[in-house]
Amino acid sequence: MNVTDPKIEAIERFFTAYAANDLDGIAQVLREDVQWTIPGHHPLSGVKHGVEEVVAFFTQLAKSGFQAEPLFLEANEEYVVDVHRGWTTEGVGKVDTLWALVWHFDADGKVDRVVNLSGDQHQMDTFVWNNYALAPIPARLG
DSSP states (O other), X not given: OOOOOHHHHHHHHHHHXXXXXXHHHHHHHEEEEXXXXXXXXXXXXXEEXXXXXXXXXXXXXXXXXXXXXXXXEEEOSSEEEEEEEEXXXXXXXXXXXXXXXXXXXXXXXXXXXXXXXXXXXXXXXXXXXXXXXXXXXXXXXX
């Protein structure tokens, strides 16, 4: 009998929820205090702290019709590595590249850290700057 690792099942549930823009489904895979690192030099990059910030990030990506197609998933005791094609369907320019995500799981089986790695960071940086405006000052200054 071939048993799927529960961590891989969790990532598969995440991608299913992502494809359906099911933000609650996305949140169910994550620990409440998750840290999610988005690479780059653009308004959406940086470390997202907590489910609320992660969901806000995915809400923004949805505005560009961002899609993901998993290509590879592998797990060990603490980590899952996924490689997927990620692309946009809306907006000025495009993103269509490979992404690798390193998912770390806590002892309770929830994702507590994710690091995104881009196959073409320049493409993503350019796309975000062309499609996501910063709030005017002083609103963008916390």
